[in-house]
Amino acid sequence: MKLDAIKKLLSSKTVGIAGCGGLGSNCAVALARVGVGNIIVVDFDVIEKSNLNRQYYFYDQIGKKKSTTLKENINKINPEVNVIAIDKKLDSESITETFKDCNVIVEAFDKAEMKQMLIETVLENFPDKAIVSAIGMAGWGDNSSIKTVQHNNLFICGDQKSEVSEDNPPLAPRVGVVANLQANKVLEILLRK
Amino acid sequence: MKIILNNRKEIFKADQLTIDELIKLKKFSFRLLVTKINGKLVKKENRGNAIIVEGDTVAVIHMISGG
Numbered sequence: 001m002k003l004d005a006i007k008k009l010l011s012s013k014t015v016g017i018a019g020c021g022g023l024g025s026n027c028a029v030a031l032a033r034v035g036v037g038n039i040i041v042v043d044f045d046v047i048e049k050s051n052l053n054r055q056y057y058f059y060d061q062i063g064k065k066k067s068t069t070l071k072e073n074i075n076k077i078n079p080e081v082n083v084i085a086i087d088k089k090l091d092s093e094s095i096t097e098t099f100k101d102c103n104v105i106v107e108a109f110d111k112a113e114m115k116q117m118l119i120e121t122v123l124e125n126f127p128d129k130a131i132v133s134a135i136g137m138a139g140w141g142d143n144s145s146i147k148t149v150q151h152n153n154l155f156i157c158g159d160q161k162s163e164v165s166e167d168n169p170p171l172a173p174r175v176g177v178v179a180n181l182q183a184n185k186v187l188e189i190l191l192r193k
Numbered sequence: 194m195k196i197i198l199n200n201r202k203e204i205f206k207a208d209q210l211t212i213d214e215l216i217k218l219k220k221f222s223f224r225l226l227v228t229k230i231n232g233k234l235v236k237k238e239n240r241g242n243a244i245i246v247e248g249d250t251v252a253v254i255h256m257i258s259g260g
Binding site: 019021022023024108109110111112113115116119120123124127134135136137138149150151152153154156158160161162163164170175 | 225232234236252259
């Protein structure tokens with residue numbers, strides 16, 4: 001497929017991204033660069049200095065809201081993307097409402113409980129919608145353990161074993177790899193339909 | 194019975210198992226799971242009575258923090 005055709009196809013698509021941290025911010029930027037037309041980004045958090053080791057924000061944005069700042073950063077890269085920024089802590093009810101019109105949903109939370117809640121909510125309410133989740137990306141190295149596995153419409157990117165802890169922090173390279181794996185899977189889904 | 198568990202063929206002596214029994218047999222010790230039988234979500238409260246039989250496709254996916 002030629003670049004023009006890819007852009008044309010993607011311009012009509014909508015991707016929902018739950019969480020604007022290391023996974024969500026990097027995944028959203030990759031999708032914006034290739035020209036996904038509509039991106040819904042949701043997060044309730046503000047940018048902290050410690051986030052800058054992996055998240056797509058800048059030093060002078062510390063203290064600002066992640067969702068609206070991500071919109072700003074995306075539109076600096078590609079002003080044609082319609083970014084809908086929602087400053088909110090998602091629950092099962094708002095997940096259903098927020099993402100009902102999305103072609104694909106990206107799970108980009110940090111907490112395991114939130115990942116579970118999002119996956120279960122989408123599987124229950126939108127059994128035919130594709131979800132691209134990320135499980136296991138803490139630490140560094142061990143490139144060959146990072147992969148994508150499929151369970152019907154649910155795709156899991158990551159190594160499925162490296163949990164974040166004090167001794168195993170999330171760092172830019174591995175989080176970025178997994179975020180971009182998610183974006184790559186989203187593209188595959190959007191371009192095959 | 195033969196089933197597909199997490200995209201791999203597995204054989205069990207039992208003719209049927211609940212998801213809870215399967216988790217115990219496989220010694221999955223993860224705190225948070227998403228479980229599915231034949232693509233359909235089985236929530237935590239139903240894992241004790243959701244039956245897996247010959248030919249089923251089962252997913253037991255563990256959730257860990259990080260992002």
